[in-house]
Amino acid sequence: MMLRTLYIKNFALINNIELNFREGFNVITGETGAGKSIILGALTLLSGKRAEAKGILNNxxxxxxxxxxxxxxxxxxxxPIMEQHDLDYSDTIILRREITPEGKSRAFINDTPVVLPVMKEISSYLFDIHAQHNTLALFDKKMQLNLLDALADNKKEREKYKKAYEQYQQTVHSIKKLKSQVENQVDIDYLKFQLEEFEQIRPQENEKEELEKELKLLENSEAYIEELNSLIQHFDEDESGISRRLAEANRMACKLSSQNTRLENLAERINQLQIEAEDISFELNKLLSDFEYAPGKLQEIQDRLDDLYKLFFKHKVNSTESLIDKWKSIEKQLNDVENFEEELALLEKQLQERKTILSGAAERLTLSRRKVIPGLEKFMEEELKKLGIQTPKFEVEIMPLETYTELGNDYPVFKFSANKGFEPLPLEKVASGGELSRIMLVIKYLVMQKYNLPTIIFDEIDTGVSGAVAEQMGKMMKQMSKNNMMIAITHLPQVAAQGDVHFKVEKQGGEKQTYTTVKKLSKEERITELAGMLSGKKVTNSALAHAQDLLKSVGDDV
Structure with a gap:
């Protein structure tokens, strides 16, 4: 995997540059303040960092x-990760950031807009920036465990442990949830009291609504009976009632139809009207006879509604359907509480079973980690000696944890001593900045011999070293670049000479503004640049000769 091209436009002091890298070891040099950090800053933005408007050039x-x-x-x-985010995939992935003068930023992957977390996730597989302050990662226990697991080929063991850990955590969560539910339940006696109220009243579907209609009817019973009687009289009055008049009309129509056949149809219709009127009269009279005005009935309905209204108010509902749902809910809560002990016992049994499986997986992880420690300690000490630490002592101690984490139930302590006669102490307590940089370099050197990593970008990791140590550090980076593309920003000619490609960053003054430019150096230009790095601004003949020797020593034909 390699970073082929980096294009930067209108960013900080850079107007427009395009860097075409190649496989192997790419080095970038330049005077302090020339703008090397701008290139690193641009790459940092592609890793998902938030942008600021102050980095814009020429507005x-x-x-x-x-x-x-x-x-x-x-x-x-x-x-699979890109497909998960609905991104088009190809063997070439293009990351792009655009920042407006107002500070608005957009991120793209293969020309598709993405949010910064997605860019951060994808870019983490593409390149790894190691700046001077990144040595703090050495203190991170997760990073240390990942190193041990990488050396121990623990991928399968980690997967087994992860599965066991997730199952164990699921059961822990279920127990907590169950206990929380019970703790948050209303007092069991109060639940029983509420249930008894419901069972005494036993509200029925649509009962309140039907009772309210009946109550309204009863409350208006006198007027209702009077109006119903009046309506009946319209049909049944002796001489002028509808029924009597239709009977007389029917008799007359029958008589006339015997004299004129054209009236037969009309006579039949009048007969039907008489039958319908008699039927209506019968129904009305039945309604009147069925209706019973009983003060006791009215009171009974009012009492029943009062009971229902109390439940409605108490449980803050406004329909019978909701009230019945509340009744069922209380029944379920009470049932759940009463079944709590049985369910808890089953979960705790499951927890112990899963803990046994988890413990076994954790023990296997710990054992495999311990096995690689002697080899790691020996390798670190041998390589640190090559980097100028004469009597390094590097130790790794595995400490147990009382609880289980996503990475096991142990944690490593990386210990170091640079001086003979001093016991190693935790890295964060004894190692200087230069020592930490060298330790980090050796760790990456070790891992890259075993795994293909993303493009590695070192930002002056060689700060604080010189001479033979610098030369060895350069050789180590050169060796690392055989399996993984590497880019190093450096001030050291011994490191720069190891590069397969050499870029120089310069600051140039235009008519109105200073710009940063980047140039890929030819062999002759490399000699001059290395000589300048060796002797300063004034390039001497001896510096030129030394630069040629440096390039010859790494096999570069000059």
Whole structure:
């Protein structure tokens, strides 16, 4: 996997540059303040960092774009992640950031807009920036465990442990949830009291609504009976009632139809009207006879509604359906509480079973980690000696944890001593900045011999060293770049000479503004640049000769 092209436009002091990297070891040099950190800052934005408007040049939109070519191995990892985020995939992945003068920023992957967390996730598989302050990562226990597991080939063991840990945590969560539910339940006696109220009253579906209609009818019973009687009289009055008049009309129509056949149809219709009127009269009289005005009935309905209204108010509902749902809910709560002990016992039994499986998986992880420690300690001490620490002592101690974490139930303590006769102490207590940089370099050197990592970008990791140590550090980076592309920003000629490609960052003054430019050096230009790094601004003949010797020593034909 490699970073092929980096394009930067209108960013900080850079007007427009395009860097075309190649496989192997790419070095970037330049005087302090020339703008090397701008290139690093641009790459940092592609890793998902938030942008600021102050980085804009000429009040124009800034664009930073990088093209990465993925190996087959890395493609298998990155492709599913991109598909998960609905991103088009190809063996070449293009990351781009655009920043407006107002400070608004947009991120793209393969020309598709993405949010910064997605860019951060994808970019983590493409490149790894190691700046001077990144040595703090050495103190991170997760990083230390990941190193031990990488050396121990613990991928399968980690997966088994992860599965056991997730199952164990699920049961722990279920127990907590169950206990919380019970603790948050209303007092069991109060639940029983509420249930008894419901069972005494036993509200029925749509009962309140039907009772309210009946109550309204009873409350208006006198007027109702009077109006119903009046309506009946319209039909049944002796001489002028509808029924009597229709009977007389029917008799007359029958008589006339015998004299004129054209009246037969009309006579039949009048007959039907008489039958219908008699039927209506019958129904009305039945309604009147069925209706019973009983003060006791009225009171009974009022009492029943009072009971229902109390339940409505108490449980803050406004329909019978909701009230019945509340009744069922209280029944379920009470049932759940009463079944709590049985359910808890089952979960606690499951927890012990899963803890046994988890403990076994954790023990296997710890054992495999312990096995690689002697080899790691020996390798670190041998390589640190090559980097100028004459009597290094590097130790790793595995300490137990009382609880289980997502990475096991142990944690490592990396210990170090640079001086003979002094016991190693935890890294964060004894190692200087220069020592930490060298320890980090050796760790990356070790891991890169075993695994294909993303493009590694070192920002002056060689600060504080010189001479033979610098030369050895350069050789180590050169060796690392055989399996993984590497970019190093450096002030050391011994490191720069190891590069397969050499870029120089310069600051140039225009008519109105100073710009940062980047140039890929030819062999002759490399000699001059290395000589300048050796002797300062004034390039001497001896510095030129020394620069040639440096390049010859690494096999570069000059």
């Amino acid at each position: 124009k939109k800034a664009v930073i774009e990088a093209h990465f070519h993925l190996s087959t191995e890395l493609s298998a990892v990155v492709k």
